[in-house]
Amino acid sequence: MTEITAPKSPITTAEFADEIREQLKYTQGVTVEQATPADVYVAASTAVRRHLMDSWMKTQQDMVNGNTKAVGYLSAEFLMGKQLRNALLNAGLTEQFDEAVEQLGFDYQDVVDAEYEPALGNGGLGRLAACFIDSLASLGVPAFGYGIQYQYGIFKQSFNEQGQQIENPEYWLANEEPWGHVDYNRSQRVDFGGYVADEDGKRVWHPATCVRAVPVDYMVPGYASGRVNTLRLWTAKSYDEFDLLTFNRSDYLNAVRPQVDAENISKILYPEDSTPQGKRLRLQQQYFFVSASIHDAIRVFYPGQDKPDLTTFPDKITFQLNDTHPVIGIPELMRVLIDEYGYDWDTAWDITTRTFNYTCHTLLPEALEVWPANLIGELLPRHLEIIYQINDHFLNEIAGKTRDKAKIERMRIVTEGDDPQVRMAYLAVAGGSHVNGVAELHSQLLKDITLKDFSDLYGEKFTNVTNGVTPRRFIKLANPRLSDLITEGLGTDKWLSDLELLKGLEPLAQDDEFVKKFAEVKHANKVSFANYAKRQYGFDMNPDTMFNSMIKRLHEYKRQSLKILALIARYADIKNGNMSADDVMPRTVIFGAKSAPGYYMAKLTIQLINNVARVVNNDPDVKGKLNVFFPWNYNVRLAQHLIPATDLDEQISQAGKEASGTGNMKFALNGALTVGTLDGANVEIRERVGAENFFLFGMTVDEVEELYAKGYGPAAYYEANPRLKQAIDMISNGTFSNGDRNTFAPLVADWLTKDYFMTLADFDSYTAIQSDIEALYRTPLEWHRKALINVANSGYFSSDRSIEDYLERIWHTGPLAD
Numbered sequence: 001m002t003e004i005t006a007p008k009s010p011i012t013t014a015e016f017a018d019e020i021r022e023q024l025k026y027t028q029g030v031t032v033e034q035a036t037p038a039d040v041y042v043a044a045s046t047a048v049r050r051h052l053m054d055s056w057m058k059t060q061q062d063m064v065n066g067n068t069k070a071v072g073y074l075s076a077e078f079l080m081g082k083q084l085r086n087a088l089l090n091a092g093l094t095e096q097f098d099e100a101v102e103q104l105g106f107d108y109q110d111v112v113d114a115e116y117e118p119a120l121g122n123g124g125l126g127r128l129a130a131c132f133i134d135s136l137a138s139l140g141v142p143a144f145g146y147g148i149q150y151q152y153g154i155f156k157q158s159f160n161e162q163g164q165q166i167e168n169p170e171y172w173l174a175n176e177e178p179w180g181h182v183d184y185n186r187s188q189r190v191d192f193g194g195y196v197a198d199e200d201g202k203r204v205w206h207p208a209t210c211v212r213a214v215p216v217d218y219m220v221p222g223y224a225s226g227r228v229n230t231l232r233l234w235t236a237k238s239y240d241e242f243d244l245l246t247f248n249r250s251d252y253l254n255a256v257r258p259q260v261d262a263e264n265i266s267k268i269l270y271p272e273d274s275t276p277q278g279k280r281l282r283l284q285q286q287y288f289f290v291s292a293s294i295h296d297a298i299r300v301f302y303p304g305q306d307k308p309d310l311t312t313f314p315d316k317i318t319f320q321l322n323d324t325h326p327v328i329g330i331p332e333l334m335r336v337l338i339d340e341y342g343y344d345w346d347t348a349w350d351i352t353t354r355t356f357n358y359t360c361h362t363l364l365p366e367a368l369e370v371w372p373a374n375l376i377g378e379l380l381p382r383h384l385e386i387i388y389q390i391n392d393h394f395l396n397e398i399a400g401k402t403r404d405k406a407k408i409e410r411m412r413i414v415t416e417g418d419d420p421q422v423r424m425a426y427l428a429v430a431g432g433s434h435v436n437g438v439a440e441l442h443s444q445l446l447k448d449i450t451l452k453d454f455s456d457l458y459g460e461k462f463t464n465v466t467n468g469v470t471p472r473r474f475i476k477l478a479n480p481r482l483s484d485l486i487t488e489g490l491g492t493d494k495w496l497s498d499l500e501l502l503k504g505l506e507p508l509a510q511d512d513e514f515v516k517k518f519a520e521v522k523h524a525n526k527v528s529f530a531n532y533a534k535r536q537y538g539f540d541m542n543p544d545t546m547f548n549s550m551i552k553r554l555h556e557y558k559r560q561s562l563k564i565l566a567l568i569a570r571y572a573d574i575k576n577g578n579m580s581a582d583d584v585m586p587r588t589v590i591f592g593a594k595s596a597p598g599y600y601m602a603k604l605t606i607q608l609i610n611n612v613a614r615v616v617n618n619d620p621d622v623k624g625k626l627n628v629f630f631p632w633n634y635n636v637r638l639a640q641h642l643i644p645a646t647d648l649d650e651q652i653s654q655a656g657k658e659a660s661g662t663g664n665m666k667f668a669l670n671g672a673l674t675v676g677t678l679d680g681a682n683v684e685i686r687e688r689v690g691a692e693n694f695f696l697f698g699m700t701v702d703e704v705e706e707l708y709a710k711g712y713g714p715a716a717y718y719e720a721n722p723r724l725k726q727a728i729d730m731i732s733n734g735t736f737s738n739g740d741r742n743t744f745a746p747l748v749a750d751w752l753t754k755d756y757f758m759t760l761a762d763f764d765s766y767t768a769i770q771s772d773i774e775a776l777y778r779t780p781l782e783w784h785r786k787a788l789i790n791v792a793n794s795g796y797f798s799s800d801r802s803i804e805d806y807l808e809r810i811w812h813t814g815p816l817a818d
């Protein structure tokens with residue numbers, strides 16, 4: 001008998017239909033007959049929200065009244081994806097919704113499609129934050145996600161005739177948004193600019209301007225936990241909406257200037273992940289949400305108290321700094337404690353360092369934020385003083401730990417010289433209790449290289465928490481067919497809150513009948529994706545070919561170019577008759593990627609992929625053997641459709657560059673096999689699923705380092721490998737640019753002279769492994785057996801496990817008592 005533990009529905013279908021009707025009538029003022037799918041979406045969402053309300057309020061009360069320390073996850077990005085299905089799942093209303101909507105005369109898919117995806121993140125970092133708050137709620141741990149409600153999320157990507165990326169504004173709030181509750185009565189003031197003066201022996205900040213931070217609250221329902229946490233996203237409003245005097249002089253634009261300036265702060269998510277751009281506004285954003293969040297936490301945990309005892313603050317909440325973006329919170333809490341509440345430096349420092357912890361998500365030195373001290377001084381003069389003081393104290397402290405002068409110099413939080421810089425990662429290590437990387441290898445490299453000086457002196461602060469993904473969204477919602485089969489195989493659906501139970505599928509990998517069912521699920525998912533791709537993008541995909549996906553941000557270190565070069569080589573092989581028809585295993589290659597708008601090489605790579613797709617898909621010689629599709633505007637929704645339909649996924653970054661990856665986990669959990677390097681979490685995935693069930697290729701971190709040290713010359717690889725040479729030559733001779741030799745010349749020049757991420761050096765082993773891949777794919781039963789073994793052994797990569805690791809290693813807290 002199958003044991004079902006999923007949340008039970010509180011009401012019947014008929015009752016839910018009535019609730020939707022009532023919302024339509026009394027909130028939206030439309031009849032069922034007048035209603036559009038978008039109206040029904042709003043009504044149903046509002047109805048589900050009501051069902052979660054009691055648990056939401058109770059969770060908040062238990063949190064404030066109890067003794068369980070809460071988690072404040074401070075993150076500039078939360079890439080939530082669509083909300084309705086997830087809320088229905090956690091409220092136990094999925095079936096009622098599907099049926100009620102049909103009863104009302106609508107197609108439930110149309111209603112679900114009416115939801116606009118809030119795209120408030122760039123990629124893995126923002127999606128990780130969303131998975132983490134899902135897991136916190138599902139584990140019953142009291143928590144806030146704190147961030148920004150950007151009016152414009154990550155840009156909407158389209159491609160022009162030339163295949164270039166075009167960035168369009170993503171105004172996701174253009175339509176009614178039923179999930180966020182704007183709470184004007186809980187707003188906070190955030191100050192900027194001005195000067196600091198000595199007054200009665202105290203340093204007093206006289207800000208020049210201020211903005212009003214208004215919280216927009218989103219419910220974060222847990223799965224089967226009865227708990228609902230809060231995602232509090234701040235939006236910036238002006239206090240001086242309007243300058244009547246100026247307006248009367250008919251100068252409308254200037255009259256609304258203060259409002260425009262204030263609201264600009266939460267206007268747009270920076271589509272940047274490697275180097276900070278638009279520095280001033282970005283720093284304003286960071287301070288804006290962090291300052292509001294700190295004051296909010298004091299308000300929540302010390303209600304109505306004028307002089308709260310903030311020495312207990314670290315027992316009330318622990319703040320996790322998601323990357324360097326919120327690190328300005330450290331001097332802000334110092335300032336609040338000293339200037340606003342009158343604590344002395346040492347007490348304030350003790351409270352602060354016990355409150356914060358820092359997660360680093362990168363190994364690229366350029367991605368660790370550094371702010372010009374001048375800029376901080378201009379926007380936050382008091383904070384700059386505090387940062388200098390922290391720097392002085394810190395240098396004194398390390399002078400007591402080491403005599404190595406050079407090391408002490410290297411560890412300065414603020415650099416010296418004419419244009420001093422504040423290193424936010426260093427500030428985070430100094431001002432918090434723990435620092436973690438996001439996969440074993442990454443955490444090790446942080447200690448050995450990126451933050452070595454710090455780990456030498458503060459080894460006890462460093463730890464690892466390997467990333468994870470939520471099985472609710474990425475298996476249950478994304479892949480209902482597989483979910484049902486897993487439940488059938490295990491005889492229970494408990495795996496959704498205890499993903500290690502997937503291990504129980506391992507014996508079934510020896511049961512050919514079960515493996516066949518598993519293969520049927522994959523095939524059905526491929527058919528669904530092909531239909532979806534036809535509907536959404538007009539692509540014609542053949543579900544009887546191998547679906548081979550590479551979806552992630554476009555970055556040189558991730559090496560989309562390795563994939564495209566290998567693909568061109570394959571194209572040439574087929575075209576030149578180097579492969580007999582029997583040798584060719586038909587493949588559909590699918591890319592999904594956005595490039596930062598100012599990242600020239602990445603954008604050119606996008607253009608190349610699109611043009612290779614154009615040429616390949618229109619070439620009768622390769623028809624049925626090779627297809628390339630690049631659906632534009634890759635987002636969470638597309639990921640949810642594509643991942644379950646993928647046979648082979650690509651995790652091919654240069655070893656030592658990808659901090660973790662989380663796509664790799666989603667694919668393994670959905671029964672794709674991975675071709676990958678020993679990088680990030682690939683290492684741990686391979687360890688768990690078994691080396692024989694993972695296609696490993698490429699140089700290791702040590703080999704990469706050796707080659708850098710020896711001096712890397714990519715041209716030699718080009719000369720030595722005729723297939724590689726031909727692929728690059730085809731690009732330079734204009735095969736993919738209508739004969740124009742200039743279009744992709746910068747890419748070619750880079751590969752042949754620099755190739756910093758050693759794409760050419762790994763080309764050989766990458767193409768060599770393809771014959772193993774294809775040999776296996778020719779024996780479908782064996783392929784799917786291995787894929788099933790991947791699923792069975794990937795339970796570790798649940799974000800529930802990541803959160804349990806954070807609880808144990810870093811946060812030292814747990815679920816609320818009932």
Ligand code: GLG
Nearest residue numbers: 124125361438659660661662
């Ligand atoms: C980073 C890294 C990824 C990582 C993700 C979440 O590039 O490797 O999986 O964060 O930790 N900036 C990112 O997206």
